[in-house]
Amino acid sequence: MDGQNQSPTLDQLKKAIPPECFVSSLTTSLLYLVRDVIYATVLVALALQIDSIPSQSLRVVAWTLYMFAQGCVGTGIWILGHECGHGAFSKYEKVNDFLGWLTHSSLLVPYFSWKITHARHHRYTGHITKDAVFVPETEDDLKNHNVSRFNQLLDMAEETSIVTILRLLQHQLMGWQLYLIFNLTAGKQSLPNGEKLEPRRDMSHFTMSSKLFLPSQKILVAISDLGLLLTLGSLWLAAQHLGYQKVALLYFGPYLWVHHWLGKTFLALPLLARALTITPSVAITYLHHTHPDVPHYTDEAWTYTKGALGTIDRSVGFIGRHFFHEIIDYHVVHHLFPRIPFYHAEEATKAILPLLGSQYVEAKEEWFMQSLFSTFKSCQYVAEKKGAQSSKGDGKLFWVIKGRSD
Template sequence: MVSLKTEQPTLGALRDAIPDHCFERSATRSLLYVARDVLYAGVLIYAASYIDSIPTGSLRIVAWTLYTFLQGCVGTGLWILAHECGHGAFSPSTRLNNFVGWALHSALMVPYYSWKITHARHHRYTGHLTRDTAFVPYTESEFMENRKLSVLDQVHELIEETPLATSVAHLLGHQLFGWQMYMFQYVSAGKESIPGVDDVAKARNLSHYAPNGTLWVPGQGLLIFLTDMGLLMTASVWGYVGWQFGWQKVVLLYVIPYFWVHHWLVAITYLHHTHPSVPHFSPEKWSFTSGALCTIDRSFGFIGRHFMHEIIDYHVVHHLFPRIPFYHAQEATEAIQPLLQEHYHETKDESFLKSLVDTFHRCCHANSNRSDGFDFPGSDSGAS
């Protein structure tokens, strides 16, 4: 194993390097970003109301395609602002944070409090091989234990090396339905990521929508009920739109952008926490700071900076100090980079989408070939 040249800085040293004003949260500034993004969404819906009057069918297809893509980018930005609320980075007011986060996430059919609870566990145990909740890889023994030698699996083994199977079928399924699978079945979470549950694989009722589900500790059921009420309100609004104007309009105006939003969120989260050379740590070797520093900063150009509020570009500092507002993340990152040196991971010179395809392909194969306790170069991990 290759050793790092410099010692990992402490969390306190990193905090001291960041200017105090980077931790200041402004409700006014945050609400202005919400207003901007809501305005974008409204303008796009208004413009879309004229698409069907375009006389040429091919141009209408182009116009609807452009609308759904742009609305997906705007929706992702609103999702991220609600994400700020969930971390308390939106404003100093907990009530305002929760109200805005609940309203925005409900409008996007995202269960706000449910997500907030499990996402907090992800931040608490980032990079932990058994307690993290997002994209936790199997160890070899877990992989073999969960593998079923069915006819379908044998066919899968025959085709999994082909570019079509890996880059198209698997990746599309991952991007289109990964979020829904996490919401309904808690997929990709570590086996000990639920308080009081020894093995997630043996637990029942793992839905983020169930007030009496296994994911919650006593007393949290009411928050899940409030979450579900928000989702029901949004579904009712779009149900009324479909009844009045036709379900095709609902699909074009909302459903396709919905899948765009969650495509971007799955891609962003996956690339922030997955790289062939970045580990997950065994319980014996994990620490909060080590796990947070195994996050990867990436880049998606103008779209990532403007529409997605730079969450792609500056995510390492967010995992170290999640209450830093996104509009201070660049300055905070630049302040800690001299201390981190090779402990800081970034791939901003790569195409975001190319990174998604390459990382997915490489890590899928690595996941089925590594052994327990494998140490990656430059890390002190128990697995990756």
């Protein structure tokens, strides 16, 4: 099969993967979860001793290292909850949902609310109007509705590095929270009932009246909110015993690191450009779905398999393999078959590579943070390439990069 011209079918890809890759083990998954909980517990125990260090400078270094390390562990726990949401943690749905609710609630993530919209994202990955997240702006939208911003984006690649870094830092600190509250970055037709997306309407992951959910799903939103309230209550009780500053260092410092790795949004930045809105998500989720060579698709051209193949395998070395359960390294196969457990993802990926050919995109040779910086700076909007004999393209929308002629 010519990977350049024809996509393999989903059935062909599934048949190429050993059947055992689709089998999840509750015991194996629980062992990973127990391991991560032990890591988190040991780190907290060590952090409680930091104030006994006589040097203030060393205390600052110790807290910084703790927050980074605990953030990596917390990200791994979030990923295990993510496995639960896909039914890949075990074959027992109720066990998956209970553990997913428990782990995500402990990280202030509304589990069921996220699970519902995340499933919609997987169903329509790469669709320019129906994908629930990671939907870039198109050239036509910018020209029709925001000409001044379009002109700004044409010059984006010439910004100084310090401006890009400042924009990226603001975006990292608030992205995930704004996504949960406002559902920003969603496609225009991504609502479950087919209504047109209207930003001024209730699009929160926290409210039962939100347009993101069907009436039958309201109880799940309430259960998600209950988990958050229990976590916040536990943090308040801990603050009564340890003090608010200590709890902020122990929990909210790592919390920012977790959502640095995982967050996503469509974030306005009034401090840097009052009229400028930037569109990408951040870190893991952003780089899984943003690459100059990976297209989005119009409704006429999109298929589930094309959309799933429009994701990118990347790497952050040991941290990604050990703490992040290789979700970064083998994300393409996860989008094709989300019920494959993460510990079978490498074997499944190797099995389908001969069928994918050049359609498989990986960027593992790039330094992860360098990729984040350069991609964030250059990938701002998408456009359809026009044919030599026609003004109409083939339904593929590629990122427009200034200075790139292909």
